[in-house]
Amino acid sequence: xxxxxxxxxxxTPAFATVAGTPVDPVVRRSQRADFQSDAALALARxxxxxxxxxxxxxLDRADLTDLCSAxxxxxxxxxxxxxxxxxxxxxVSALAIDLRLGVPVVTEPETVLVDYxxxxxxxEMHVGHLRSTVIGDAAARLLEWLGHRVLRANHLGDWGTPxxxxxxxxxxxxxxxxxxxxxxxxxxxxxxxxxxxFDADDTFQERSRRRVVALxxxxxxxxxxxxxxxxxxxxxxxxxxxxxxxxxxxxDFHGESSYNDLLGSVVEGLDRLGLxxxxxxxxxxxxxxxxxxxxxxxxxxxxxxxxxYGYPATDLAAIRHRTGTLGATRLLYVVGLPQRRHFEMVYxxxxxAGWLTPPARAEHVGFGSILGADGRMLRSRAGGSxxxxxxxxxxxxxxxxxxxxxNPExxxxxxxEVGRAVGIGAIxxxxxxxxxxxxxxxxxxxxxxxxxxxxxxxxxxxxxIQSIFGRAGVAAQPEAGISLAEPAERALAFELVGFGRVVGxxxxxxxxxxxxxxxxxLAAAFSAFYERCPVLRAERPxxxxxxxxxxxxxxxxRQGLYMLGIQTPERM
Ligand code: ARG
Numbered sequence: 152x153x154x155x156x157x158x159x160x161x162x163t164p165a166f167a168t169v170a171g172t173p174v175d176p177v178v179r180r181s182q183r184a185d186f187q188s189d190a191a192l193a194l195a196r197x198x199x200x201x202x203x204x205x206x207x208x209x210l211d212r213a214d215l216t217d218l219c220s221a222x223x224x225x226x227x228x229x230x231x232x233x234x235x236x237x238x239x240x241x242x243v244s245a246l247a248i249d250l251r252l253g254v255p256v257v258t259e260p261e262t263v264l265v266d267y268x269x270x271x272x273x274x275e276m277h278v279g280h281l282r283s284t285v286i287g288d289a290a291a292r293l294l295e296w297l298g299h300r301v302l303r304a305n306h307l308g309d310w311g312t313p314x315x316x317x318x319x320x321x322x323x324x325x326x327x328x329x330x331x332x333x334x335x336x337x338x339x340x341x342x343x344x345x346x347x348x349f350d351a352d353d354t355f356q357e358r359s360r361r362r363v364v365a366l367x368x369x370x371x372x373x374x375x376x377x378x379x380x381x382x383x384x385x386x387x388x389x390x391x392x393x394x395x396x397x398x399x400x401x402x403d404f405h406g407e408s409s410y411n412d413l414l415g416s417v418v419e420g421l422d423r424l425g426l427x428x429x430x431x432x433x434x435x436x437x438x439x440x441x442x443x444x445x446x447x448x449x450x451x452x453x454x455x456x457x458x459x460y461g462y463p464a465t466d467l468a469a470i471r472h473r474t475g476t477l478g479a480t481r482l483l484y485v486v487g488l489p490q491r492r493h494f495e496m497v498y499x500x501x502x503x504a505g506w507l508t509p510p511a512r513a514e515h516v517g518f519g520s521i522l523g524a525d526g527r528m529l530r531s532r533a534g535g536s537x538x539x540x541x542x543x544x545x546x547x548x549x550x551x552x553x554x555x556x557x558n559p560e561x562x563x564x565x566x567x568e569v570g571r572a573v574g575i576g577a578i579x580x581x582x583x584x585x586x587x588x589x590x591x592x593x594x595x596x597x598x599x600x601x602x603x604x605x606x607x608x609x610x611x612x613x614x615x616i617q618s619i620f621g622r623a624g625v626a627a628q629p630e631a632g633i634s635l636a637e638p639a640e641r642a643l644a645f646e647l648v649g650f651g652r653v654v655g656x657x658x659x660x661x662x663x664x665x666x667x668x669x670x671x672x673l674a675a676a677f678s679a680f681y682e683r684c685p686v687l688r689a690e691r692p693x694x695x696x697x698x699x700x701x702x703x704x705x706x707x708x709r710q711g712l713y714m715l716g717i718q719t720p721e722r723m
Pocket of ligand 1: 308
């Protein structure tokens, strides 16, 4: 139970009595006291009474004795609340013996499906896929830790017209050569070579067309070649996931092609419901409320003029499968913002078809682009899109060099391990700590800095605490009495007891910058505490109390970073 909630629960009935109607006391952290409630100000106009009088009457009626050491009306009618040291200490003690760190398992677990990563076969993963992978994995980890049943779905782009040209290119290259190129992760050159031939060579184009028909018709030889492309690409994607330390595995690949058998019945179903209309020879759904610039209804093309099914049809089939067969009630689509309208229209159509009905709902967890230092879309020196693996390798190389330089005691193997944890952590944290709706600038110096709101700073704080325990040769005693006499101890305690609230909010909003912001404040509060409050040199029982604060900070940092997919090396 967090403090905002405890105080809110105490103030709510008092406000309701005074106002004669339910009122949210709007309790928040404050500079002047520990917490503050401004609700009396808004209420004053409504009740035609001075805000100070309202606030005073609320204080009279609210039962705050065990929770607050001081509660007073200040200024124009704020309520300033000071939490009693014993109450705060009691909460810290409860946290110390709580394996869940104040984040209980949800009482109503649901099946959450997270659609993320979703690169395209025989095409290099780009930075957009990086964002999807990092954000989606954090969502899966966090919701799983809360006790939900999480299904990961890697909606691989493994079907469609480009496969005609890709298979023909594979035939030209020879299977062994093609497999070699793809498994090495040379996806871009493979794709581009196929594209160049397709654009320049009419007979190649014709072969490609015929190949698409054979593929859609289920020709066995063609399917075998297609599978080769898919398998080699999947193998390569798995090496990227491994490097990136994400929880996606082979079992989570559910490419677009896996819905092929459902497409016919999806279109039939839409037709039966009277939702299909023909437009220029294509079968379309026009979900209510979506209009183009000129006010014309916008179509979702489910069957193209040539009879083929496209991206929207696959997504509709996927929704029906996910809610109907898998029983998911919360569907998360972690895909860049340019696809927002596509998803909104798909959700609307699915709802109309009865495949997405409460309690089931879908959310587009959209995100902006990664920009280069020049503020433009990230590009390689040659002007092409940046290869994801190159980016990861650079981060690891930089972080490993840093680790070697900073701590010569680390052997070669440990420096490499720390470099990996810090480099990958820095990349993920840079992504997760920016508001996902916005673009952000990739800044190597900034993200690897040991100062500021970065992964290395938090990892360093964690390792510093581990070294305290290492030096002391003791462990914290969770049952030790907690004393919060110093302001820096109190400030740290307030952060510690706030973990549950932040995690709960982020589980809803999936705005991970609130979690990173929290962890950063926690680490900063710890630094201030550690500067002012000696731990090992303190006398008992103060020393025991401070050891508990240290240990709790480390545990919250580790769990928080774990949910972001970031490791916490014991030393660095
Ligand atoms: N493969 C697509 C892309 O690279 C992303 C797929 C997202 N998921 C979905 N269910 N449509 O843009």
